[in-house]
Amino acid sequence: MQFTPEHLESYHRDGYVVVREFFSRNEVDLLYRVATSDDVITSKSYDRIDAAGLKTKLALWYALDESIYSKFARSERIVNAVEQILDGKAAHYHSKLMQKEPRTGGAWEWHQDYGYWYKNNGFLLPEMLSVITALTPATKENGCLQMIRGSHKMGRVEHGFAGEQVGADMEKVNEALKIMPLDYLEMGAGDTAFFHCNVLHASAANLSDHPRWSIITAYNLASNKPYKDVHTSSYTPVDPFKGDLLTEEIVSISDQADFLIK
Numbered sequence: 001m002q003f004t005p006e007h008l009e010s011y012h013r014d015g016y017v018v019v020r021e022f023f024s025r026n027e028v029d030l031l032y033r034v035a036t037s038d039d040v041i042t043s044k045s046y047d048r049i050d051a052a053g054l055k056t057k058l059a060l061w062y063a064l065d066e067s068i069y070s071k072f073a074r075s076e077r078i079v080n081a082v083e084q085i086l087d088g089k090a091a092h093y094h095s096k097l098m099q100k101e102p103r104t105g106g107a108w109e110w111h112q113d114y115g116y117w118y119k120n121n122g123f124l125l126p127e128m129l130s131v132i133t134a135l136t137p138a139t140k141e142n143g144c145l146q147m148i149r150g151s152h153k154m155g156r157v158e159h160g161f162a163g164e165q166v167g168a169d170m171e172k173v174n175e176a177l178k179i180m181p182l183d184y185l186e187m188g189a190g191d192t193a194f195f196h197c198n199v200l201h202a203s204a205a206n207l208s209d210h211p212r213w214s215i216i217t218a219y220n221l222a223s224n225k226p227y228k229d230v231h232t233s234s235y236t237p238v239d240p241f242k243g244d245l246l247t248e249e250i251v252s253i254s255d256q257a258d259f260l261i262k
Helices: 005-014 025-036 039-044 068-073 076-086 113-121 170-179
Strands: 016-019 046-049 055-061 090-100 108-111 128-134 145-148 159-162 165-168 182-185 192-196 201-203 212-221
Touching (some): 005 016, 039 055, 068 090, 068 212, 076 090, 076 212, 108 113, 113 128, 113 159, 145 170, 165 170
Antiparallel strands (some): 016 192, 046 055, 055 090, 128 192, 145 201, 159 165
């Protein structure tokens, strides 16, 4: 599938858009196989505990390299779509592998990504978005993303801590849910969602027998240079990868990829 003008219109109206089969099943199966057997990803992953004490595991890194993960983040089809949305050159802020294991994967509280990128990292403008691709099916049962449609138009909401996570002011969330639709983003492997940094989103715990793995990359408009963040990738234009993920040599990630340490 290609990112179309209709997708762009939906994104700006709703705060997010899902593009079905944006990546082929073979492409995401390859990335999933690499990720689940990757010793570096395993060693660099850490737990985030939700308000109920359940854990979601993730690995997050800032630097781009020649690994399969970076080629995925630099994929021409993603970069082209992101640059249409941002109306300018895209920079890579960070990538992360979300790992919600069966029966134990925790919830993510209601939040906006910009809620803490603004405060903790010093991005003055919300010219940012995230792109999530499902590596395994995402369903209501295994804790798929939930979006409050149109909530990006509220602007930035104040955030505080919920467990080990940063959560949005629940008074604002509950009022938004009274007037805006709640959407469950059920996705097949290879489906990709683009979502605004101010859209309110959450996910429930994975209480199913099936894992929910996804790769999420955050992008920034290259001119939106933060005044606190030290990662140069966040304002360096991405060099798109134009090759074929299925025929390229598989290079795993380096332990020098500037991983976030909990």
